[in-house]
Amino acid sequence: MTAVVVNNLSYRYQKGGKQILKDLNFTVEQGQIVAVLGLSGCGKSTLCLCLGGIIPHYLGGEMTGRVLINGQDTADCKIARLALEVGIVFQDADTQLFSPTVEDEIAFAPENLCLPPEQIRQRVDAVIEMVGIKHLRYENTNDLSGGQKHLVAMAAVLALDPPILVLDEVLAQLDAAVKKSVTEILLELRRRGKTIIIVEHDLEALIIADRVLLLEDGLLANDGSSSLLQDKELLARHKFL
Numbered sequence: 001m002t003a004v005v006v007n008n009l010s011y012r013y014q015k016g017g018k019q020i021l022k023d024l025n026f027t028v029e030q031g032q033i034v035a036v037l038g039l040s041g042c043g044k045s046t047l048c049l050c051l052g053g054i055i056p057h058y059l060g061g062e063m064t065g066r067v068l069i070n071g072q073d074t075a076d077c078k079i080a081r082l083a084l085e086v087g088i089v090f091q092d093a094d095t096q097l098f099s100p101t102v103e104d105e106i107a108f109a110p111e112n113l114c115l116p117p118e119q120i121r122q123r124v125d126a127v128i129e130m131v132g133i134k135h136l137r138y139e140n141t142n143d144l145s146g147g148q149k150h151l152v153a154m155a156a157v158l159a160l161d162p163p164i165l166v167l168d169e170v171l172a173q174l175d176a177a178v179k180k181s182v183t184e185i186l187l188e189l190r191r192r193g194k195t196i197i198i199v200e201h202d203l204e205a206l207i208i209a210d211r212v213l214l215l216e217d218g219l220l221a222n223d224g225s226s227s228l229l230q231d232k233e234l235l236a237r238h239k240f241l
């Protein structure tokens, strides 16, 4: 099954302004881990916003083309509905966390779904266990380190159990041991059939990808297997080495 279809997607934040995404076309099959690689400013986070429907729903600008998430056009689908399909862990975790404690943060989305309290507790327990943040459960989210905030944001997203997960430069901000455990979690999620899109600068973090999309100044410069990461000449050409 095709989880994501991006069809002739172009975007400008302001009408008549700089074109940020340039006629992107790609699909992602369910159960794939796809890495999106590109230099700073090439449009990776903008693409994430399009996948989650924040563009065009919350940010105006000028979007042309279509993004289909499990067959639904993001432009025609309510954000609340899309949030059940695509969970995004944003590059800046501070914009994502707003509850007083870690536990509240993770319970927030399941509470909004009006799940019975016992089910909410089970989901919170399960993701806290999975992400390995038991020790942070009752901490104030403001007191966490940058990496811990990303883990909590990821747990909060997983509490909704979305079939598609988008991580915007999360791995690069974690220390080596935590990065390894998050990588294991992502592999386990893939085994469970989740579709995962990882946006990164950090080449090393992408070895688990089934496929790598290379974005260059808003254009899809390459769409290939993860063996692309071994292609030193190509990486040098795109200024990754």
Ligand SMILES: Nc1ncnc2c1ncn2[C@@H]1O[C@H](COP(=O)(O)OP(=O)(O)OP(=O)(O)O)[C@@H](O)[C@H]1O
Binding pocket: 013, 014, 020, 038, 039, 040, 041, 042, 043, 044, 045, 046, 047, 091
């Ligand atoms: N809200 C906004 N309004 C106008 N321009 C924006 C906005 N957000 C991003 N941009 C511009 O869009 C371009 C792409 O930004 P984007 O954040 O998508 O890049 P990125 O690949 O995620 O970069 P990084 O690796 O640094 O996170 C940049 O030129 C940026 O300045």
Ligand SMILES: [Mg+2]
Binding pocket: 044, 045, 046, 091, 168, 169
């Ligand atoms: Mg970004």
